[in-house]
Amino acid sequence: MNRPPPRIRLRKPNGVPIARDALSINLYMRHPHREVAPALLRSIDRYRRALGSDVLSDYSFEGCGWDELDDSGWERLRREVLESPGPILELMDTTSGEQRFRLDYFGSYGALIGPPTEGPTTVCAVSFWLPTEYLEEHGPGHVRELALELAAPLPFCSGHAGLAFNTGQDLLYAKPELRKLLFLHPGMDAPRLDTLALHLGAKVRTPSWLTFLGQPVLGELGGASGLRARLHSPDITVQEMESERVVVTCGPEPEAGEDGRMPPAYRELARVLEPWLFHEQYLIDSTLTADELRRWERRLLD
Structure with missing residues (x-):
């Protein structure tokens, strides 16, 4: 890589991690979970093959505690993915203490959303997380190919992959030092998968x-x-994929941005996509103003 990602290691006074630099691969499907489930399992298997079968050590189903992902745990997980109408899943690496590898999935909450229309806003949403060390070790070309392999089985309507803040908290509503980093590095995302699954x-x-x-x-x-x-x-390159889909690539490697600035390619793509960009409608925390949210959402436009 020409320029390494910024090193971000924020911790609480007691040493518990708050946020670290990472890369996330996010995909959104406007189909009921039962249609997505088999493809989701194929993508999870590809993620495990790329990283090693033991890298994800624990999982939570519907937020009901944590179970070990041994052989029986994987069998249980597969059954739950296939049988549930709209599960919420968290898979993670707990051995490092930093959750360097993660997989988050929100089903469509059982909503009968059907094929793409201008109607319901619920989607099935999945995030695959990698530490930036993986990006530096294997190179952006390898990571790009992995992202395409993870995306290929899924009937996505949209998605994105790039640098992000790996944090267990809602970064937009977290401490001021986190929000400062968010505006300093506009190429680093802070996806809130629960909100996106409901409203995207x-x-x-x-x-x-x-x-x-x-x-x-x-x-x-x-x-x-x-x-x-x-x-x-x-x-900028546009690569066609099966089923009338494409992946648009901005540059040879992901960019974090410096001092609030991004390369021109990102801004050009943002301007083309502006009529379709998502705008969050609901503010949960009063410490974040509507103006701050809009400024962050338009960070690649203004």
Whole structure:
């Protein structure tokens, strides 16, 4: 990599980690969980093969405590994924104490969302997490190929992969020093998967190093050829995938941004996607103003 990601290691006074730099791969599916479940298991298997079968040590189903992911734990997890109408899953590496590897999934809450329409906003949402050390060791080309392999089985309507803050808290509503880093490095995301699973719908979460686009947004852009015609930066490539989907890549490696600035390719993609970008409607914490939220959401536009 030409420029290593910023090193972020924030801890509480007692040593418990608050946030660290990471890379997240996020995909959103406007289909009922039962249609997504078999593909989700294939993506989870690919994640395990890439990282090692033992890297995820524990899991939580519907927030009901933690179970060990031994052989019987994996069998239990598979049954629950296939049989539940809309599960909430957390898989993580607890051995390092930093949750360097994570997988989060929110099903569609059992909603009968059907095929993409302008109606319900619930989606099935999944995040695959990697530490930046993995990115530095294996290189961005390997990570990009892994992201495409994880995405390929899933019937995504949109998605994104890039640098992010790995934190167990809602970063946008957390301590001031975290929000300062958020605005300092606009290429680092803070995905709130629970909110997105309820409200994202057909919108696009954010442009990123890798931006995955499916239907209906890609069709409204005129397909892969129509999207290419709108993008002129030599640092942007549009690669077609099966089932009328594409991945848009901004540059050879993910960028964190410095002093609130990002490379021009990110801003160009953001301007093209602006009519479809997601805007959060609900403020949970009064310490974050609506203006702060909008400024962060438009960090690649303004």
